[in-house]
Amino acid sequence: MIDKNTTQIETIPCKICLQEIPSSVNQNAEADEYVSNYCGLECYQQWRDKQLEETE
Ligand SMILES: [Zn+2]
Numbered sequence: 001m002i003d004k005n006t007t008q009i010e011t012i013p014c015k016i017c018l019q020e021i022p023s024s025v026n027q028n029a030e031a032d033e034y035v036s037n038y039c040g041l042e043c044y045q046q047w048r049d050k051q052l053e054e055t056e
Contacts, residue, residue, distance in 0.1 A: 016043035 011020035021039045038044040
């Protein structure tokens with residue numbers, strides 16, 4: 001998914017799997033918490049599940 005040649009695009013590491021994701025997605029109108037910090041919904045849900053476990 002990530003093209004190493006697109007070095008001009010700023011990337012941030014996914015908070016779960018540390019995969020680099022383009023920070024430009026933050027500008028998407030549909031940008032939500034999970035697309036800002038995670039490569040996808042799966043990683044976001046992993047993080048969210050962990051938060052729930054720590055809370056209980
Ligand atoms: Zn990820």
